[in-house]
Amino acid sequence: xxxxxxxxxxxxxxxxxxxxxxxxxxxxxxxxxxxxxxxxxxxxxxxxxxxxxxxxxxxxxxxxxxxxxxxxxxxxxxxxxxxxxxxxxxxxxxxxxxxxxxxxxxxxxxxxxxxxxxxxxxxxxxxxxxxxxxxxxxxxxxxxxxxxxxxxxxxxxxxxxxxxxxxxxxxxxxxxxxxxxxxxxxxxxxxxxxxxxxxxxxxxxxxxxxxxxxxxxxxxxxxxxxxxxxxxxxxxxxxxxxxxxxxxxxxxxxxxxxxxxxxxxxxxxxxxxxxxxxxxxxxxxxxxxxxxxxxxxxxxxxxxxxxxxxxxxxxxxxxxxxxxxxxxxxxxxxxxxxxxxxxxxxxxxxxxxxxxxxxxxxxxxxxxxxxxxxxxxxxxxxxxxxxxxxxxxxxx
Numbered sequence: 001x002x003x004x005x006x007x008x009x010x011x012x013x014x015x016x017x018x019x020x021x022x023x024x025x026x027x028x029x030x031x032x033x034x035x036x037x038x039x040x041x042x043x044x045x046x047x048x049x050x051x052x053x054x055x056x057x058x059x060x061x062x063x064x065x066x067x068x069x070x071x072x073x074x075x076x077x078x079x080x081x082x083x084x085x086x087x088x089x090x091x092x093x094x095x096x097x098x099x100x101x102x103x104x105x106x107x108x109x110x111x112x113x114x115x116x117x118x119x120x121x122x123x124x125x126x127x128x129x130x131x132x133x134x135x136x137x138x139x140x141x142x143x144x145x146x147x148x149x150x151x152x153x154x155x156x157x158x159x160x161x162x163x164x165x166x167x168x169x170x171x172x173x174x175x176x177x178x179x180x181x182x183x184x185x186x187x188x189x190x191x192x193x194x195x196x197x198x199x200x201x202x203x204x205x206x207x208x209x210x211x212x213x214x215x216x217x218x219x220x221x222x223x224x225x226x227x228x229x230x231x232x233x234x235x236x237x238x239x240x241x242x243x244x245x246x247x248x249x250x251x252x253x254x255x256x257x258x259x260x261x262x263x264x265x266x267x268x269x270x271x272x273x274x275x276x277x278x279x280x281x282x283x284x285x286x287x288x289x290x291x292x293x294x295x296x297x298x299x300x301x302x303x304x305x306x307x308x309x310x311x312x313x314x315x316x317x318x319x320x321x322x323x324x325x326x327x328x329x330x331x332x333x334x335x336x337x338x339x340x341x342x343x344x345x346x347x348x349x350x351x352x353x354x355x356x357x358x359x360x361x362x363x364x365x366x367x368x369x370x371x372x373x374x375x376x377x378x379x380x381x382x383x384x385x386x387x388x389x390x391x392x393x394x395x396x
Contacts, residue, residue: 031090031239042071042253045083045092048284049187050206050294050321051234052096053271054119054260056283060274061263063256069249074283079186080147087113093242094253096234099332100149100339105237106363108350112240115327116254117369119234120261122225123294123321124152125209125310126159127218128201129194135163135221140175141200144185144193148344151233152203153182154335155224157342162396167343182343194218205233206321207286210293220310225318229393232331243365251368254325258372261323262381268296294320313395324382325369332360334392 042064046052056074058064064071075092077083080101087095088111096119097105105111132138138160145153157167166179175181185193190202195217202208203224212218225231236257243250264271272291275283284291293301297320305311311318333356340351370388373379378386 031088040093042069042094043092044071044074045077045086045095046074046283047078047080047083047096048076048286049208050123050275050291051119052283053264053275053295053321054257054323054325055094055096055236056275056281057264057271058256058260060279060281060283061260063259063263064253066259067252067256069252069256073281076283087237087239090239093239095237097237098147098150099232099235099335100151100154101147102235102237102363103332103336103339103354103359104149104348104350107354107359108348113237114240114243114365115235115332115363116238116243116250116365117236117257117325117372118232118327119236119323119325121230121232121322121324122223122318123233124155124203124205124224125220126156126201126203126222126224127190127194127209127212128221129197129217130219132200132219132221135159136165138180138200139165139178140180142181142183142198144183144190144199144202144204146187146204147184148346149339151228151231151335152205152224153344154338154342155227155231156182156203158227158338158394158396159222169343169345184345191215191217206294207290210290211286214290214293219308220305222310222312223305223318223320225320225322226311226313226316227394227396229313229316229318229395230322230324232327235327236325243368251371254368255372255375258325258369258376261325262376264295264323265382271295316393324379324384326373326379326384326388327364327366327369328388328390329357329360329364330390330392332364333357334394336360 044055059071059074083095086092102115160167164178167182168179170183187204187208190204190208191212193199194212209220272295273279273288276288276291277285278288306314336354336356336359380386
């Protein structure tokens with residue numbers, strides 16, 4: 001399978017090398033040298049997916065400048081390994097990362113950085129070939145994931161368990177009827193791989209699910225936000241040194257992102273245009289129409305997804321992608337619990353002794369985002385109960 005061989009092994013090996021007890025040290029030394037730049041501007045690193053929306057909107061709408069900050073144009077990167085390497089070395093100082101990757105970075109390799117906010121909720125789906133009508137039909141097939149440490153992998157394996165399926169990593173020989181082979185694949189390779197029948201499905205962030213729909217090569221079998229209500233996917237990761245030594249700067253960075261999320265919620269179609277390849281900054285290579293299907297879909301889409309079963313928990317009133325910044329501790333705790341029982345290729349021994357409550361406390365600094373939220377009217381401004389705690393709801 002050329003897609004998997006080309007991307008996953010290379011990226012996984014690179015990330016595995018980075019995220020070990022000593023693997024990040026050379027990059028951290030480089031960061032120490034850069035950290036002498038006390039007045040460093042906002043330098044954002046991102047992947048061209050909708051997960052990056054708040055950071056890109058904050059730049060595009062001038063929210064950083066409104067806070068009195070100097071922000072360079074965000075740097076588009078092509079893989080999670082490249083994004084993390086660029087962050088650890090200090091070439092960028094604000095990034096969005098898959099929430100499980102931050103667990104690995106913080107506790108697997110002791111990267112001195114913390115989650116300061118959520119970037120978005122939902123925004124991902126399990127997309128399959130048109131002839132597949134149920135999760136059970138994926139038995140004996142191959143499904144692509146964007147990375148082992150991803151909420152996509154966690155949610156997918158939750159669906160597998162509920163349907164009597166067993167995930168396996170790449171191996172020789174025929175799969176059993178109840179086994180599903182998982183391969184890591186770059187999101188941009190997923191749509192052509194599905195179209196050419198090299199895989200039967202994939203689970204990934206938008207707009208790659210919408211792209212398969214628009215091209216007629218795949219359909220959404222299930223939205224991840226319909227399995228784990230209001231789950232985080234990507235989170236905002238910042239260096240601990242900045243949080244400790246540049247507190248005013250850090251607060252302003254988070255303020256700008258929170259205001260960007262509020263603007264995005266009220267201006268979804270405009271956000272699609274801003275992020276598209278036709279926008280002034282050309283933040284992503286995606287067409288406006290594809291991004292609109294994610295950010296500002298027509299009402300008829302919801303009825304179709306209810307009929308097909310892509311949405312089963314209609315009472316949750318989930319948006320295809322939504323935005324709220326508060327990092328609930330209950331989510332991080334449940335994520336750590338589920339990572340312990342999720343098939344993950346490579347060395348993940350650090351998870352064995354990781355206490356969920358301790359992990360949530362040490363990984364996340366919510367002081368900046370809480371202040372920013374209160375300044376714009378509290379969580380009710382995002383349509384949420386005005387309390388900084390919740391219970392996780394997962395229904396496969």
